[in-house]
Amino acid sequence: MNADRDDLISVRGKTLEVESLIRKIAMDYSPAAFASSFGVEDMLLTDIILGTNAPIEIFSIDTGRLPRETHDLIAKAQTRYGVRIKVYFPRCELIEAYVLENGINAFYDTVELRETCCRIRKVEPLRRALIGKKAWITGLRAEQSRTRGLLRIEDFDEDNGLKKFNPLLNWTEKEVWAYIREKRVPYNALHDRFYPSIGCAPCTRSVTVGEDARSGRWWWEDSTNRECGLHVKGI
Numbered sequence: 001m002n003a004d005r006d007d008l009i010s011v012r013g014k015t016l017e018v019e020s021l022i023r024k025i026a027m028d029y030s031p032a033a034f035a036s037s038f039g040v041e042d043m044l045l046t047d048i049i050l051g052t053n054a055p056i057e058i059f060s061i062d063t064g065r066l067p068r069e070t071h072d073l074i075a076k077a078q079t080r081y082g083v084r085i086k087v088y089f090p091r092c093e094l095i096e097a098y099v100l101e102n103g104i105n106a107f108y109d110t111v112e113l114r115e116t117c118c119r120i121r122k123v124e125p126l127r128r129a130l131i132g133k134k135a136w137i138t139g140l141r142a143e144q145s146r147t148r149g150l151l152r153i154e155d156f157d158e159d160n161g162l163k164k165f166n167p168l169l170n171w172t173e174k175e176v177w178a179y180i181r182e183k184r185v186p187y188n189a190l191h192d193r194f195y196p197s198i199g200c201a202p203c204t205r206s207v208t209v210g211e212d213a214r215s216g217r218w219w220w221e222d223s224t225n226r227e228c229g230l231h232v233k234g235i
């Protein structure tokens with residue numbers, strides 16, 4: 001996706017706004033944390049947060065089913081920025097019980113089993129990661145789906161009981177890529193293979209022209225809900 005001059009001008013303006021919001025979050029809601037899944041938006045936010053030197057923890061959740069390319073990017077990001085990113089894993093006894101009872105790939109069988117898998121591999125580690133925090137930050141964009149279009153830049157996460165900020169909500173995909181290319185920020189190799197949204201390997205496929213960004217996630221399910229319960233109440 002090529003950036004034109006207007007994109008670069010709007011990106012610079014929006015970058016200043018995000019930097020200012022990040023500083024405000026660090027000042028007013030410490031301790032705050034940024035949840036990165038290492039998608040392209042999250043790499044952009046990582047670059048901005050670390051550039052501001054704001055004391056905001058960056059963490060990620062390794063579900064145990066991530067693609068190799070995501071692990072490669074975590075390693076690359078740690079080298080590029082010289083920081084250790086805190087990685088939370090699911091509780092192994094929950095995974096062992098789920099697999100024993102339902103099977104290793106049971107998430108394909110029913111919506112309920114898929115939701116349970118997301119709950120124990122993603123939502124439960126997220127809850128632990130947010131304990132003691134006053135705010136958390138995401139890289140969600142309104143354009144990504146109808147449900148995300150209903151979010152706000154500054155919000156309150158009722159489930160976890162803390163402030164939630166979505167600083168990139170109004171960024172376009174073109175603007176995100178303009179920033180990434182201009183600053184040479186590392187990104188997941190799967191994005192170059194038509195994976196606009198990347199989650200767990202067995203639940204993510206590439207998309208074709210005209211499909212929306214989230215259509216490669218849980219593609220075998222009803223297309224109106226492509227969420228795992230981390231951000232939008234899908235489950």
Ligand code: SF4
Binds near residue numbers: 063118200
């Ligand atoms: S995305 Fe798939 S493998 Fe990952 S937690 Fe959800 S159901 Fe399980």
